[in-house]
Amino acid sequence: MSGIGSNLVSPPRYRHMPPRPRSEGKRTRIIDAAMRHFAEQGYHAARVGDIASELGIAKGSIFQHFGSKDGLFFEAYKKAVRSFPRYLDAPADVQGKGFFEILRYWLACTEHLIHEDWIPYRVSLLGNYGTDLTLKREINRFLLAEDPYGTVAFVRFGQERGELRQDLDQEMIVSILDWTMERFQDALLTEELDPGLFRRHGDVAEKKEARITQFLDVLRRAIGIAEP
Amino acid sequence: MSGIGSNLVSPPRYRHMPPRPRSEGKRTRIIDAAMRHFAEQGYHAARVGDIASELGIAKGSIFQHFGSKDGLFFEAYKKAVRSFPRYLDAPADVQGKGFFEILRYWLACTEHLIHEDWIPYRVSLLGNYGTDLTLKREINRFLLAEDPYGTVAFVRFGQERGELRQDLDQEMIVSILDWTMERFQDALLTEELDPGLFRRHGDVAEKKEARITQFLDVLRRAIGIAEP
DNA sequence: CAGTCTCATGACTTGAGGTCAGACATGAGT
DNA sequence: ACTCATGTCTGACCTCAAGTCATGAGACTG
Secondary structure, X not given: OOOOOOOOOXXXXXXXXXXXXXXXXXXXXXXXXXXXXXXXXXXXOOOHHXXXXXXXXXXXXXXXXXXXXXXXXXXXXXXXXXXOOOHHHOOHHHHHOOHHHHHHHHHHHHHHHHHHOOHHHXXXXXXXXXXXXXXXXXXXXXXXXXXOOOHHHHHHHHHHOOOEOOXXXXXXXXXXXXXXXXXXXXXXXXXXXXXXXXXXXXXXXXXXXXXXXXXXXXXHHHHEOOOO | OOOOOOOOOOOOOOOOOOOOOOOHHHHHHXXXXXXXXXXXXXXXXXXXXXXXXXXXXXXXXXXXXXXXXXXXXXXXXXXXXXXXOOHHHOXXXXXXXXXXXXXXXXXXXXXXXXXXXXXXXXXXXXXXXXXXXXXXXXXXXXXXXXXXXXXXXHHHHHHHOOOEOOOOOHHHHHHHHHHHHHHHHHHHHHXXXXXXXXXXXXXXXXXXXXXXXXXXXXXXXXXXXXXX
């Protein structure tokens, strides 16, 4: 973990910091391979050496680019998270149906996306629960700074449509949404990728839609305007 | 991490498995020291060797007792979690005030307890977010099996008092309560122990009570019967 | 073509987790 | 007391992955 204040974020770029010469492609290839390895093996079991040899490059090269295993994971994590859609990327017709229908849409979608390409989901799961508090702090800073799912804008959207309570500050709603969605989604997907990881499994398969509805109902009561 | 199916749970007890001779005291001392080290340094940074030398014993001895660093942490985690109160341990007068007041009571208490003895809180935090998915799976199995906070009984209590919705199955309520309480509590306490670990900090100090109230309000709407 | 920069390399160091053969302790049976 | 068996402790040892760095190959500049 290379101690406190390690150069986790910034690879040890050389003095002049010329934005990015031509090694961009290599970085990308490393990150992609790393995502696969982390996703398949977990953080600890993944070996930097394996990633290097799979790519036919030297291990030292990876450290030159990313500074540490943590640094490499962090990049992989960022890439994974950035590959996810933002709330307001939902199709226009769904958006017309409002805040909670957008949520339903994405929850349903997630399920499909998982099967098509589960790697980024797994990597984000690792970032959320399976690395180290030092790294998690970094990750939270990133999430806070980038808001990669566009939660803030989405909540504003809901408020403007009058679907959300006015008596809660936006900060609080954003927090609640982040927490519960993350957790619910993690529960949904670990059910498939990783049975037994989360508590309270419930009965798999087709009850999933019912659970989504139930979850949304609870969420609506919590932060939404009471239904007519 | 010693691979899949490592003897994480069961220390390599010898053939006859005589329940526990006299080494019980030693196990306890090791676990206590381990809790301190994990709490202070985090999972990775904590060194088994340090724990051993602090106790003036051989490192090998620890491995004999707990099989692996994971195994040791798992025991520390269990001890930490078991040291927390159960929901229904609240004083009688508080219990008389009902489900949500019990929650408020514990949330307020947590704050004080943290200052008195923050070590177990930190250890449970590590178990929740800062180790490894393999271990987390073990931890979740444990939480599910032991229900150390007595959430199930507590929810039943709330249902019997008619404070909780009837149209949600108990399983769902328990999940929601577990999730949100864990998360909210983690947010409260990391604010003190570990600023910057969680997103959305809010303004520290004295607004805490207001936040608790707000949180309970949201929770009541989500899973409680609508107020008169 | 010399000079300078970036980038790649792989042998090397470090250090923590984990192992194990043997020393040591304990208690029961004779 | 002596022995044997069982259980416990030890510390030297092993393994293996993260991380380092001197060196050198390319590539661009003037």
